[in-house]
Amino acid sequence: MSPFSFDAGVSDFQEKVLDASARAPVLVDFWAEWCAPCKVLKPVLEKLAGEYGGRFLLAKVDSDRNQELAAHYGVRGIPNVKAFVNGEMLKEFTGVLAEAQIRAFIDSLLPSPAEPLRIAAREARTKGEPEVACSLLIDAAELDPANEAVQLDLTEIYIDLQNTDAARTILDAQEHKTSNLARLHALQARLKLVAASAGTDSATLMARVTANPGDLDARLQLAHSLALAHDYRAALEHLLDIVRRDRKWQDEAARKAMLDLFMLLGADHAHDDLVRAFRIALARTLN
Numbered sequence: 001m002s003p004f005s006f007d008a009g010v011s012d013f014q015e016k017v018l019d020a021s022a023r024a025p026v027l028v029d030f031w032a033e034w035c036a037p038c039k040v041l042k043p044v045l046e047k048l049a050g051e052y053g054g055r056f057l058l059a060k061v062d063s064d065r066n067q068e069l070a071a072h073y074g075v076r077g078i079p080n081v082k083a084f085v086n087g088e089m090l091k092e093f094t095g096v097l098a099e100a101q102i103r104a105f106i107d108s109l110l111p112s113p114a115e116p117l118r119i120a121a122r123e124a125r126t127k128g129e130p131e132v133a134c135s136l137l138i139d140a141a142e143l144d145p146a147n148e149a150v151q152l153d154l155t156e157i158y159i160d161l162q163n164t165d166a167a168r169t170i171l172d173a174q175e176h177k178t179s180n181l182a183r184l185h186a187l188q189a190r191l192k193l194v195a196a197s198a199g200t201d202s203a204t205l206m207a208r209v210t211a212n213p214g215d216l217d218a219r220l221q222l223a224h225s226l227a228l229a230h231d232y233r234a235a236l237e238h239l240l241d242i243v244r245r246d247r248k249w250q251d252e253a254a255r256k257a258m259l260d261l262f263m264l265l266g267a268d269h270a271h272d273d274l275v276r277a278f279r280i281a282l283a284r285t286l287n
Helices: 013-022 036-052 067-072 099-107 115-126 130-143 148-160 164-174 181-197 202-211 216-228 232-245 249-266 269-286
Strands: 005-007 026-031 057-062 080-085 088-094
Touching (some): 013 057, 013 080, 026 036, 036 057, 036 099, 130 148, 148 164, 148 181, 164 181, 181 216, 181 249, 202 216, 216 232, 216 249, 232 249, 232 269, 249 269
Parallel strands (some): 005 057, 026 057
Antiparallel strands (some): 026 080
């Protein structure tokens, strides 16, 4: 018997399936001796377990001999294949599928080949090497073009490098297909900040605002510049000051900029208190 395909039951399910699924996905094939479709499916699963060479494991559970286990996991008909990852049952299918469908089912469970490059890119960015991170993520995207996490990471790097055209192209492509809308919206808000802050100098803008507190254009540009520098509290204070002075100015530009910042900060729970405080302050100002 292949080391990647084995029998399991109540006594060793924890070890062979739940614990093992922390290292690789485990497919559990619930079958019975009397079940003709089971005898069709089992050799296909065993062949694939050998072919994939440990990238997933196959645990075969005789449902007649392990009725308590089958009942616990809601087995209603057999063959029933359930996939476990990190101790949790993620997905399943019942009946006999074509081999191509089974491969697709298995492949959907496996880590992306781009993940090591994505991790390396994150480390490079932490070290202050955005160009290296960008190169790694471009390679990762070539390995796995459909990986949305890679695409959003690459967008973030492009924004770091102020390559706004490339960032906008990815965001436009991801807008209607990503499952991570919160991060998408945060990146869109950050891209707006970069565009609004192009060519500005915080010191010059601060001098203008100090000399003339009513210079709303300088104050708005300063808020954008401060936000880009991650001084979010100061940015929100300047935006709120504009709303208090003239809420309708430039088609409510300050209020809209605050909403963009709330969207940006909402992706990081560390800023929850700040966002809550300024949401309340904005609501009081407008009411």
